[in-house]
Amino acid sequence: MKLQVIPEWKRAGKLASVQVLALLVAFPDIYNGIAALGWLEELPTVAKWCIRVLAAFGIAARLIKQNAPKADAP
Numbered sequence: 001m002k003l004q005v006i007p008e009w010k011r012a013g014k015l016a017s018v019q020v021l022a023l024l025v026a027f028p029d030i031y032n033g034i035a036a037l038g039w040l041e042e043l044p045t046v047a048k049w050c051i052r053v054l055a056a057f058g059i060a061a062r063l064i065k066q067n068a069p070k071a072d073a074p
Contacts, residue, residue, distance in 0.1 A: 003064055003065075004064070004065040005063055005064065005065060006062075006063055006064070006065045007065075009063050012059075012062070012063055015062065017058075017062050018059055018062055018063075021055045021056075021058040021059045021062070022055070022059065024051060024054075024055035024058070025051075025052050025055040025056060025059075027051055027055075028043055028047070028048035028051055028052060031043050032048075
């Protein structure tokens, strides 16, 4: 399987799906900032890294070109 980047990869920052996943990458730090104010308890370290890794994989998956589904023959 040959991996190719989508043609519009240079404007990935403007794609809504990438923006949502980037926000998800930053979520543990935002949450911990709120926890530092004493409003919430801090997230466990494992949870922080799971969220970051899954979101990073989501961004990578969004930028990899995928084959269009093949139509079923009648």
